[in-house]
Amino acid sequence: MSSGQAESPDAAAARLSFEQALAELEQIVAQLEAGELPLEESLVHYERGVARLRQCYALLEQAEARVSTLASDGRGGLVEGDYSHPSEGQAG
Amino acid sequence: MSAASTPDRGSSPDNGRPGQGPETPFTVSRLNRKLARTIDDRVPQVWVTGEVGSFKTAPSGNAFFSLKDRDSELSCIAYMSAMQRMGTALTNGAQVVALARVMIYQPRGQLQLEIREARPTGVGLLHQRYAELKARLQAEGLFSRNKKRRLPRMPRRIALVTSPAGAAVRDMIRSIHARWPATLLVVPVGVQGAQAAREIAWTLRQLQAPEAAIDLIVVGRGGGSLEDLWAFNEEELARAIVASRIPIVSAVGHEVDRTIADLVADRAVATPTAVGEVMPDKRELLRRLDLAGGRLGQPLRQRLRRARQHLDGLARRRVLTDPLAAVRIKGQRIDELTMRLQRAQRQRLGLLRQRLDQLARRPALVDPRHGLARRRERLITLGARLTAGVAQALERARGPLERAAAKLDALSPLRVLARGYSLTQAHPTGALVRKAAQLAVGDSIRTRLEEGWIESTVTRTIDTQEGA
Numbered sequence: 036m037s038s039g040q041a042e043s044p045d046a047a048a049a050r051l052s053f054e055q056a057l058a059e060l061e062q063i064v065a066q067l068e069a070g071e072l073p074l075e076e077s078l079v080h081y082e083r084g085v086a087r088l089r090q091c092y093a094l095l096e097q098a099e100a101r102v103s104t105l106a107s108d109g110r111g112g113l114v115e116g117d118y119s120h121p122s123e124g125q126a127g
Numbered sequence: 128m129s130a131a132s133t134p135d136r137g138s139s140p141d142n143g144r145p146g147q148g149p150e151t152p153f154t155v156s157r158l159n160r161k162l163a164r165t166i167d168d169r170v171p172q173v174w175v176t177g178e179v180g181s182f183k184t185a186p187s188g189n190a191f192f193s194l195k196d197r198d199s200e201l202s203c204i205a206y207m208s209a210m211q212r213m214g215t216a217l218t219n220g221a222q223v224v225a226l227a228r229v230m231i232y233q234p235r236g237q238l239q240l241e242i243r244e245a246r247p248t249g250v251g252l253l254h255q256r257y258a259e260l261k262a263r264l265q266a267e268g269l270f271s272r273n274k275k276r277r278l279p280r281m282p283r284r285i286a287l288v289t290s291p292a293g294a295a296v297r298d299m300i301r302s303i304h305a306r307w308p309a310t311l312l313v314v315p316v317g318v319q320g321a322q323a324a325r326e327i328a329w330t331l332r333q334l335q336a337p338e339a340a341i342d343l344i345v346v347g348r349g350g351g352s353l354e355d356l357w358a359f360n361e362e363e364l365a366r367a368i369v370a371s372r373i374p375i376v377s378a379v380g381h382e383v384d385r386t387i388a389d390l391v392a393d394r395a396v397a398t399p400t401a402v403g404e405v406m407p408d409k410r411e412l413l414r415r416l417d418l419a420g421g422r423l424g425q426p427l428r429q430r431l432r433r434a435r436q437h438l439d440g441l442a443r444r445r446v447l448t449d450p451l452a453a454v455r456i457k458g459q460r461i462d463e464l465t466m467r468l469q470r471a472q473r474q475r476l477g478l479l480r481q482r483l484d485q486l487a488r489r490p491a492l493v494d495p496r497h498g499l500a501r502r503r504e505r506l507i508t509l510g511a512r513l514t515a516g517v518a519q520a521l522e523r524a525r526g527p528l529e530r531a532a533a534k535l536d537a538l539s540p541l542r543v544l545a546r547g548y549s550l551t552q553a554h555p556t557g558a559l560v561r562k563a564a565q566l567a568v569g570d571s572i573r574t575r576l577e578e579g580w581i582e583s584t585v586t587r588t589i590d591t592q593e594g595a
Contacts, residue, residue, distance in 0.1 A: 053280060054279075057415070060416075060419050067426040068422065068426050077426070078427070091412075094281065100310075102300055102311045103310070103313070104315065105313070105314045118291070120296065
């Protein structure tokens with residue numbers, strides 16, 4: 036959101052959060068279902084909807100089920116490390 | 128009492144003192160008074176510790192309750208003035224240290240403590256501190272709904288601020304990953320003991336660093352006694368939670384009272400295992416996306432289908448499939464009108480001819496004696512001109528009619544007759560006689576000449592072939 040160069044629409048779209056993308060997708064669907072748009076505009080909306088849909092799927096797939104630790108590095112920062120639960124260490 | 132404990136009291140002759148012999152018993156009142164005075168003298172004021180129970184307040188504002196430990200209990204009264212000083216320390220279940228005057232309630236001869244001061248102790252103390260902090264933070268509006276941050280709908284990095292070794296962290300991990308595949312960062316802290324609240328608060332502040340890229344913080348531990356959970360009721364931790372930029376979920380196991388951390392956090396769940404409840408459900412999100420995807424194409428497909436149907440409908444219309452049909456129909460109509468005109472024309476000509484014939488047959492016209500032959504001729508001429516005139520007028524009006532009229536004119540029997548031919552008809556049938564064989568001797572025939580008729584009787588028929 037810096038005030039520097041204007042982002043291209045694609046770059047702006049790529050930065051959308053899942054919520055924003057999903058909200059936009061649902062809005063597009065509602066608009067299309069209302070059926071009040073001219074056909075050509077509908078097609079433009081449809082294409083944008085498909086783009087948002089792909090984006091949402093991609094964002095969902097990006098989420099990764101992973102566990103690590105985050106602890107102080109002793110210099111005021113935080114450092115990630117491996118995590119294993121003591122009981123699981125014994126079991127495994 | 129020392130006087131009463133002389134070794135010889137059983138058989139003492141000093142029977143005049145009250146209560147010392149059946150002759151001089153105490154009255155109940157007097158004994159109560161004596162006991163009261165004795166207690167007053169010996170145990171004037173004591174500190175006693177115990178748990179408050181059966182607490183009731185009378186309309187007067189005086190409170191009645193008991194102080195007890197595991198084996199024993201004492202009835203207590205606290206007067207209204209003392210109650211006002213002590214505030215909320217006296218509640219059922221509270222552990223207190225109380226300053227009491229031991230006394231006999233003489234009307235009932237009942238031993239009781241008049242509580243003049245009470246301080247919470249142990250859990251009682253914690254209860255009181257909890258109640259005070261809760262009231263204070265509530266007054267600041269820190270529990271109000273509009274102070275709560277919204278949890279991210281799709282958190283990617285979630286910090287679990289808890290003990291790294293307890294069951295709680297394992298429950299949190301399982302519960303979250305069952306619904307949502309986020310990256311979980313276990314941030315180890317002590318969750319019990321004097322330093323726990325400070326350590327957790329410090330950790331929460333650290334996690335605010337943008338580099339940590341934390342979307343959501345879960346802070347909590349498994350269930351325990353009020354003392355065990357105490358860190359989560361400390362003001363320092365509450366303040367750190369309120370100050371957090373990142374939304375915080377409190378997941379402290381509890382059965383009765385919610386911890387202060389629960390109250391100030393953006394969301395609270397009752398156990399570490401329940402933390403999954405506030406996570407998005409990946410399957411649900413996928414279902415929603417699938418649904419939206421289906422709905423996305425649907426209206427457009429429908430619209431295109433309708434547009435196609437409409438076009439198909441138009442394409443099937445006659446003007447497009449058979450553009451000459453209309454021309455053909457118009458042509459047919461013209462033919463029809465033409466034929467009607469021709470028919471009408473033929474009828475009119477026929478009528479005219481008949482009329483002329485009748486006129487021509489009038490004796491006045493036929494008989495020259497009437498001196499009207501000239502007129503008759505003139506009439507015939509006029510008739511012919513009339514016929515021609517009508518034909519011309521119609522010809523001008525309509526090409527086809529002209530042709531029809533011309534043809535009709537050419538075929539007119541009158542013309543043929545005028546050239547000297549005659550027409551023979553059987554009489555009275557009117558059948559046109561074309562062959563001699565049509566007739567027999569004695570038949571009546573009628574011969575039509577250019578002018579007039581002849582009626583004859585057949586005397587002989589000669590077949591041309593025979594005759595030849």
